[in-house]
Amino acid sequence: MDGWSVTEYVDVRQQARKHGLHLTSELVLLPRGFERSGIELAHEADAATVRKLLKVAGLDVQQLQYPDRRLPSVVQRSADWIGPTLFVGSMLLSQSPQVTQIALGVISSYVSDTLKGKNFGGSVTLDVVIEETKSKTYRRIHYEGPPSGLKDLPQVLRELQNESR
Amino acid sequence: MTFLPRASELQEAAVKKIDDFLPRLAKKKGTYVRAADEAGANHVLAMELSLCAVRAELGMWLKVKQEDPDGAWDNLITAQDLLEAAIAVLRQTEADATVFENLLRKLLFVEAYVFPPQMFNSIGGTVGRRECSICGGDYEDCDHIRGRAYMGRVCYTIVHELKQIKEISLVTNPEDKRCRVTHVSDSGRTRNKMTWRIEDGQGATEGRL
Numbered sequence: 374m375d376g377w378s379v380t381e382y383v384d385v386r387q388q389a390r391k392h393g394l395h396l397t398s399e400l401v402l403l404p405r406g407f408e409r410s411g412i413e414l415a416h417e418a419d420a421a422t423v424r425k426l427l428k429v430a431g432l433d434v435q436q437l438q439y440p441d442r443r444l445p446s447v448v449q450r451s452a453d454w455i456g457p458t459l460f461v462g463s464m465l466l467s468q469s470p471q472v473t474q475i476a477l478g479v480i481s482s483y484v485s486d487t488l489k490g491k492n493f494g495g496s497v498t499l500d501v502v503i504e505e506t507k508s509k510t511y512r513r514i515h516y517e518g519p520p521s522g523l524k525d526l527p528q529v530l531r532e533l534q535n536e537s538r
Numbered sequence: 539m540t541f542l543p544r545a546s547e548l549q550e551a552a553v554k555k556i557d558d559f560l561p562r563l564a565k566k567k568g569t570y571v572r573a574a575d576e577a578g579a580n581h582v583l584a585m586e587l588s589l590c591a592v593r594a595e596l597g598m599w600l601k602v603k604q605e606d607p608d609g610a611w612d613n614l615i616t617a618q619d620l621l622e623a624a625i626a627v628l629r630q631t632e633a634d635a636t637v638f639e640n641l642l643r644k645l646l647f648v649e650a651y652v653f654p655p656q657m658f659n660s661i662g663g664t665v666g667r668r669e670c671s672i673c674g675g676d677y678e679d680c681d682h683i684r685g686r687a688y689m690g691r692v693c694y695t696i697v698h699e700l701k702q703i704k705e706i707s708l709v710t711n712p713e714d715k716r717c718r719v720t721h722v723s724d725s726g727r728t729r730n731k732m733t734w735r736i737e738d739g740q741g742a743t744e745g746r747l
Contacts, residue, residue, distance in 0.1 A: 413702075415664045421678050443678065445664035445701045450713040486629055487685055495711065 376518030377529055382502050382511040383408045385460050389437065398435035399462030400427070400476065403502065404444050407437075407458065415445045420457040423480060430479045432472060454484050454520075456499040458513075463506040466534065474527045477501075481523040488520055497523065503533065540595045546603055549596045556593045560586065567690045577631055579690030584627040588638060591620035595645065602652075607732040608720070611653060615715045618645050627687045649715075654732065657719040658712035666699030 388407060389396050392414065402424055404414040420436055427434040436457075438444055449455065459480075461473050480499065488495035501514045514529055516522060539552040563586050570578035594617035601610035621642040628635040668677040671694045677684070682693045708719075721728050721737065730737050 413664070419684070422684050425681060425683055443666075445666050446668060447662070448665050448697060449662045450660040450717065451709055452711045452713050486626065 376522045378515045380513050382513040394437045399465035400434045401460040402436040403458040415447045417457040418447050426479050453496045458500040460502045463504040477526050485520045553596050580631050580687045583690045584624045587620045587624035591617045658709050659717040660707045660709040660712050662705040663703040664701040665697045666701050668695040
């Protein structure tokens with residue numbers, strides 16, 4: 374499948390603690406710069422929009438924020454769409470795999486509608502980080518390409534889960 | 539009327555006709571809003587947006603004929619933006635947007651084949667607070683979705699508290715095509731990127747952000 378790449382990712386729970394952030398959900402929107410230290414974190418421009426859309430779809434989603442202040446938002450004056458990094462915890466992946474599929478369907482539909490009017494050539498960037506309990510590893514699935522390619526993500530996730538079994 | 543060779547006085551009359559019709563549409567939208575008929579209000583909004591797009595396209599051809607390519611470009615981009623918004627509203631109401639999509643395609647062809655290639659600017663940075671255009675509250679806290687229509691109004695965010703500008707880039711696919719390099723340096727002289735005229739009164743490289 375084109376446009377996808379899979380790489381190792383930092384321990385999300387440990388990294389959150391390092392940043393002074395608290396995970397309260399198994400479906401979390403991570404800010405830009407999360408995997409690094411000593412960098413100012415900021416949510417992608419449409420992180421709040423994605424959170425609202427997922428809530429409307431009935432999903433329990435958390436947009437990471439400091440306990441005492443709100444993270445700034447990125448402004449990027451490009452017609453391409455850069456989505457927030459979506460972290461899916463191992464419990465959610467194993468017990469309710471359909472939630473990831475719903476979440477990706479919601480994001481895909483919003484992005485398609487948003488970019489359809491634009492210039493018929495806008496590209497999408499989306500990262501999904503999954504937690505694998507058995508191997509205690511975190512993997513990032515990175516997508517960059519047309520919105521239509523997002524539909525392949527559930528299959529990529531299934532293949533990764535099968536690999537780790 | 540939206541063709542270059544059409545008579546300017548007829549195109550100006552068409553612009554006036556649209557200007558005269560828009561208040562009637564606004565009134566009609568008001569009746570839908572008072573009746574809490576969101577679908578009706580949003581349909582009228584799509585009509586308003588598309589009519590304003592046609593007005594901007596007429597303005598573009600008039601400016602081309604007046605040898606004002608910068609003004610013509612701004613009108614072209616305004617027309618594209620309005621059609622994009624109209625398409626988004628129609629898709630939300632599950633109405634057929636094919637006609638508007640074809641109009642937008644035409645304007646993208648005009649951009650590619652009537653105007654010379656442009657270089658665009660893009661700003662990257664962070665902001666602390668964004669206001670929702672629908673409710674006036676913090677966009678992080680309200681339920682409105684950017685780009686969606688609510689009771690005949692499109693939701694957008696108004697940036698407050700600009701925290702940091704991190705980059706100014708040259709990009710091929712900007713959010714706003716009005717942000718472009720307008721002049722370039724050419725052998726120590728200043729050239730208008732649209733007309734290709736030497737305009738030494740201008741700065742060596744100028745642009746709009």
